[in-house]
Amino acid sequence: MTQLQRTPLRDFHAARGARLVDFAGWEMPVQYRSILEEHRAVRRAAGLFDVSHMGEFDVRGPGAAAFLNRLVTNDVARLFPGRVLYSPMCYPDGGVVDDLLVYQRAADDFFLCVNAGNLARDLDWIRTQAAGHDVTVMDRSAETALLALQGPRAVAILQGLSATDLAGIGYYHFATGEVAGVPCVLSRTGYTGEDGFELYHAAGHAVRLAEALLAAGAPHGLELAGLGARDSLRLEAGYPLYGHELSPAISPLAAGLGWTVKLDKGCDFLGRDALVAEKRGGSPRRVVYFRTGDRRILRPDSPVLNASGTAVGHVLSGTLSPILQEAIGSALVETAAAAAPLAVDVRGAAVALQLVRPPFVPLGRT
Amino acid sequence: MSSVPTNLRYAKSHEWVRPEADGTVTIGITDYAQNSLGDITYVQAPKVGAVLATGAVFGVVESVKAASDLYAPVAGTVVAVNPALDGAPETVNREPYGAGWMLRLKPADPAAAGALLDASAYGALLG
Numbered sequence: 001m002t003q004l005q006r007t008p009l010r011d012f013h014a015a016r017g018a019r020l021v022d023f024a025g026w027e028m029p030v031q032y033r034s035i036l037e038e039h040r041a042v043r044r045a046a047g048l049f050d051v052s053h054m055g056e057f058d059v060r061g062p063g064a065a066a067f068l069n070r071l072v073t074n075d076v077a078r079l080f081p082g083r084v085l086y087s088p089m090c091y092p093d094g095g096v097v098d099d100l101l102v103y104q105r106a107a108d109d110f111f112l113c114v115n116a117g118n119l120a121r122d123l124d125w126i127r128t129q130a131a132g133h134d135v136t137v138m139d140r141s142a143e144t145a146l147l148a149l150q151g152p153r154a155v156a157i158l159q160g161l162s163a164t165d166l167a168g169i170g171y172y173h174f175a176t177g178e179v180a181g182v183p184c185v186l187s188r189t190g191y192t193g194e195d196g197f198e199l200y201h202a203a204g205h206a207v208r209l210a211e212a213l214l215a216a217g218a219p220h221g222l223e224l225a226g227l228g229a230r231d232s233l234r235l236e237a238g239y240p241l242y243g244h245e246l247s248p249a250i251s252p253l254a255a256g257l258g259w260t261v262k263l264d265k266g267c268d269f270l271g272r273d274a275l276v277a278e279k280r281g282g283s284p285r286r287v288v289y290f291r292t293g294d295r296r297i298l299r300p301d302s303p304v305l306n307a308s309g310t311a312v313g314h315v316l317s318g319t320l321s322p323i324l325q326e327a328i329g330s331a332l333v334e335t336a337a338a339a340a341p342l343a344v345d346v347r348g349a350a351v352a353l354q355l356v357r358p359p360f361v362p363l364g365r366t
Numbered sequence: 367m368s369s370v371p372t373n374l375r376y377a378k379s380h381e382w383v384r385p386e387a388d389g390t391v392t393i394g395i396t397d398y399a400q401n402s403l404g405d406i407t408y409v410q411a412p413k414v415g416a417v418l419a420t421g422a423v424f425g426v427v428e429s430v431k432a433a434s435d436l437y438a439p440v441a442g443t444v445v446a447v448n449p450a451l452d453g454a455p456e457t458v459n460r461e462p463y464g465a466g467w468m469l470r471l472k473p474a475d476p477a478a479a480g481a482l483l484d485a486s487a488y489g490a491l492l493g
């Protein structure tokens with residue numbers, strides 16, 4: 001068995017009762033006390049997540065902007081220093097390599113935040129694609145830690161620890177500053193559907209920053225939250241997770257992320273031809289989101305059946321919404337079948353899917 | 367550490383059994399089991415009147431993580447199921463030996479519970 005990688009906060013988590021599990025080769029806290037309680041704490045007050053396993057790449061040079069606009073499907077030309085962009089990054093066939101955030105620091109200076117599970121493959125892919133472009137790609141993941149402070153109380157907690165005017169940082173914008181004396185990139189982004197910040201900082205400061213945030217947040221109801229709550233929060237918000245709603249087999253169009261595919265952004269990009277064709281012809285399968293009115297969780301890979309019991313797709317993600325107290329999830333289904341009744345078999349009982357447009361609950365930040 | 371009350375009997379499959387004064391037995395899952403499962407989101411119990419053989423699957427407990435079968439530690443007829451678990455399955459996490467009980471059986475063999483593990487044997491199993 002290979003040694004799991006550890007974030008600088010591994011012992012911090014263990015000392016606070018975390019249940020540590022293997023997530024994409026990282027020893028990560030899945031929960032501290034209760035996934036459901038941590039989820040509710042984020043919707044009600046605030047949660048602190050260690051997401052230092054995620055990858056950060058600097059992309060710099062005179063050709064950086066043009067290169068990135070060729071690399072991803074969203075329009076990097078819309079960025080300016082201090083602005084963040086969410087985008088899929090596609091293969092030529094329109095399948096997804098990864099979904100990521102693009103940060104612009106200066107005219108020729110960007111950084112990317114990518115999924116931990118895809119980090120090595122992304123780096124290879126990006127470096128291969130960078131050939132012939134005047135850019136330098138540097139992996140900064142090992143020296144970079146990332147804490148996400150999310151929830152309606154997040155800004156109040158953070159403002160007490162920082163001289164940076166947080167009200168001046170809009171959604172999907174960022175600034176550099178200090179939090180509890182620790183130099184940070186303060187990014188008003190997140191993966192929970194709530195207001196909040198993601199704080200990039202040097203790995204050596206992670207414990208100090210986490211301790212300061214936890215202490216400052218306690219009177220506000222801040223709780224440590226693990227990857228279990230992160231997953232149920234993102235699903236309730238209707239955000240895709242790579243490997244579930246996005247994959248080499250699920251294009252951004254099939255995933256319902258058409259708003260991130262800028263076919264007319266004025267330059268060619270990887271996957272454009274395939275995505276133009278898919279848009280014209282329609283996606284043969286698409287991602288749908290469902291609730292069931294039932295507490296039984298529909299598990300990934302369970303077949304989705306039409307009225308005559310024929311499999312027309314499969315479940316991608318499923319959990320119990322701690323807010324709705326019913327099972328919610330996503331499925332990949334044949335587009336032609338999605339308008340008719342669908343069900344999933346749970347131990348011999350057919351549970352009907354009620355298709356909905358996420359988010360499943362009202363969000364603090366949409 | 368998991369709690370293992372000394373007044374109960376245990377199955378290796380992590381159910382507990384409590385003989386009652388009226389000759390029935392109450393059955394639930396252990397603290398170790400609830401802790402391993404994590405947040406419990408659904409409990410599927412049998413119907414009152416169902417007849418269970420020793421080791422038969424009597425229901426399913428679901429957590430955020432997974433669904434697991436529940437096994438009858440002794441044979442018998444179901445005389446009650448815990449109605450509170452329908453709307454509040456998390457009770458099993460909070461009080462696995464109390465309000466989180468799952469069902470009550472009239473055992474086929476009144477002495478069957480005595481053959482199960484006692485607290486020290488079950489505790490040893492947990493290591």
